[in-house]
Amino acid sequence: MTEIQNYLDSYNVIVVGAGLAGLGAACQLGLANENVLLLEKHNVPGGFATSFVRGRFEFEGALHMLSDIGTPDNPGALYRFFRRIGLVPEMITFKNIPEYYRTVYYDGYDEVIPYGVEKYFNKLLELFHQETEGIEIFREIAESVYDGIKYIGSKRGNVSQKEILKNHPWIARVIGLTLQDVFEKCFNNKRLISVISQPWGFLGLPPSRVSAYAFLGMTMTYLDWGGAYPVGRSHALSSAMAKCFRNLGGDIRFNAEVEEIIIEKNLVEGVRLTNGDLYKTNAVISNVNPITTSMKLINKNIIPDEYKKKIYAPAIGPSGFSVYIGLNAISEKLGLQEHETFINIDDDLDAAFESFHKISEPKYMVAACYNNIDNSISPPGTSELVLTTLQMGDQWQLIPPDQYHQIKDDYADKMLKMVEKTIIPNIRDYIEIAEVATPLTYYRYSNNFNGAIYGYHQDVLNSPMMRLKSNTPIKNLYQAGAWTNFGGGFSTSILGGRVAAGLYLKNKKEDDL
Ligand SMILES: Cc1cc2nc3c(=O)[nH]c(=O)nc-3n(C[C@H](O)[C@H](O)[C@H](O)COP(=O)(O)OP(=O)(O)OC[C@H]3O[C@@H](n4cnc5c(N)ncnc54)[C@H](O)[C@@H]3O)c2cc1C
Structure with missing residues (x-):
């Protein structure tokens, strides 16, 4: 003793x-x-x-947008x-982020999705008017679930199952569903599903795997309160x-x-x-x-x-792979007006999720340009861009040390190619400094198993x-x-x-x- x-x-x-x-x-x-x-x-x-x-830049390590x-x-x-x-x-003061996200695809599709429940659903109706009925059903489900979440929050979680079933039946209904199950009740338009699902990387799982409750709760919270950055x-x-x-x-x-x-x-x-x-x-x-x-x-x-x-x-959730880039040009010159841009090869989100399990081709990533929230984030005449995708951490632990740097640089290069193909064709002309974080970096930083950034999978x-x-x-x-x-x-x-x-x-x- x-x-x-x-x-x-x-x-x-x-x-x-x-x-x-x-x-x-x-x-x-x-x-x-x-x-x-x-x-x-x-x-x-x-x-x-x-x-x-790094150099004359101070980079944000993680946060893209703060909810609540x-x-x-x-x-x-x-x-x-x-x-x-x-x-x-x-x-601390917070800057409100002007828009929810921009979504771009290799086929040239490029749209900006706003914050605000009303504005968000109006935008979906404008983009996918042929799916009006399904979008309205989806909205009803999302709002009902969110009402239930707010009610549970107001009671600090002290609510009986019976009470939830009686007053917020949609909570009980979605609790065992994936997001895909909910979509199937509303529509099957692949692009619409993909556009709504863009922030799936914030939870680490695609619609076919992620908890509908978690995704709808996250989406409605962002729409209701907007996104902020300290x-x-x-x-x-x-x-x-x-x-x-x-x-x-x-x-x-x-x-x-x-x-x-x-x-x-x-x-x-x-x-x-x-x-x-x-x-x-x-x-x-x-x-x-x-x-x-x-x-x-x-x-x-x-x-x-x-x-x-x-x-x-x-199951343990994904870790991250990020490329932190200091650019010697202002964001306007680079053609970047939004903070958060999701870049997709196509609408196959399951294939994008599979790409987290291999160190070969990234298929989904987010490019965050912090200058579009707070221009003082980098020295005058410059901007900061952080590219992030997800990677399962266990495969990085198997890389022989003498191959680590090459593999890391190759993967970062492929992410830059995704940026070149979609939002900044000549990005390499402006790179002053770049730093890469892999699942091993996140493991060293947190002691978390496999460098997991969200803990267990949010299935x-x-x-x-x-x-x-x-x-x-x-x-x-x-x-x-x-x-x-x-x-x-x-x-x-x-x-x-x-x-x-x-x-x-x-x-x-x-x-x-
Ligand atoms: C690249 C990236 C982007 C992200 N983007 C977003 C985003 O936009 N929005 C969002 O909401 N979330 C985002 N996240 C996720 C979010 O950052 C994490 O989920 C959250 O910070 C986890 O917090 P935590 O308190 O659970 O743990 P951690 O951050 O893992 O903290 C654990 C702490 O414990 C300490 N510790 C560990 N072992 C010991 C020990 N033995 N003794 C003493 N101390 C110890 C560690 O040093 C660490 O400080 C992102 C994460 C990353 C990496």
Whole structure:
């Protein structure tokens, strides 16, 4: 047994990992006046939500568009949380993204899809007037599901299945459906399906696999609240959240990698860092993925087989492959007016998904030009473009080290060719600097299995309603992050972290009674 005098300090709660979910959980606990220590292995907070500098450019590491922000006068759920922790309006301002996305195909099809529920559906009707009836049915389903999601949110998830069935039957109906199942009730026009599905990369699965609930919830949230981007990039957002946590009385240690979560008599007692430092605690919220938490950070022999099955059963989602490009021309000169452009070879989204499983030809990607939200993002006369596609991480682990750089450069070159073919024919003339991130980069950064950026796949069995929850077989150990609760993404991870903290507070209150 670990002797009590070895502990450097004692806390009500220790949060392991200052990714977005760790920060969300820590701030929520700070609001409840808990005595909290946040431990992060890197020297900065945020996990994926960070930035890096190459040459005279500072690149956004992950965020394309933040959902759930809205405006100060009409705030979304995330903005309201930020207000409560003191982050807005004082520390961070958000720029609203003008349009939802631009969608382009090798056959020359090129359209811009707007934000706003009304504008979005009107645009679909304008583009596909022959599908009017189906689009109206689709709208009805999407709005009904979204009403249900808002209702569940307003009750903080404390709603019985009976109540959902009675008041929001579409939630119960779509919960077991893929997005493709929903489309089949409405239309089978391949281009229409493809245009609506464009942001499928944000969830990592094509319509035939992705949970309809997750996709419709994401789409309607973006349409309703618009997309936003923090001035100063996601690094500024993560740093400001860390500052809010400190202002709420919390302690943070960076360069503090947790090696062990110490369990005594099936309860968390403390944590040990890789440098040997020990902290005592009444509870741990782990922002480290559930597999590493249960199988590496604690003695795996005490984890019941049933829970092991739960954490190993869901398939692990994709990682990313990104090319960060600094261009010595302004975005207007490059012909780029939109922030987010999805580039597709054709409408075969299953084939595009298959391309994530091979390191051969990218078939779907997004090109994000941040200057179209905030021109001060890069030095005058320049612009930043980030090309991102998805790749399954396991195949990158098999590459012999001496071939890694060649394979990475070849794949980046193929992504540039997709850009040349569609939106900027002469892009190579303007490249001042380029950096490439592969699944191995994302693995090194996050410690996530296979470098997964959204945690488990967001399929029907692992949609926000069905996903692994924060509670674990160890009563005072909780999970937070993309792998649990609402799934991957900025807003979902932050608000999911808040859920983990809420569960701890609820259990504590019950224990005190
Ligand atoms: C290229 C890219 C683009 C993306 N685009 C978007 C987007 O546009 N919109 C969107 O909503 N989402 C986007 N995402 C997804 C989103 O960034 C993630 O889903 C989200 O940030 C996950 O947050 P998290 O808290 O679960 O975990 P992570 O970011 O994985 O954080 C985990 C933290 O734990 C720390 N840690 C790990 N092990 C230990 C240990 N033993 N001790 C101490 N600390 C430890 C890590 O260092 C890290 O800080 C994108 C991601 C990427 C990579």
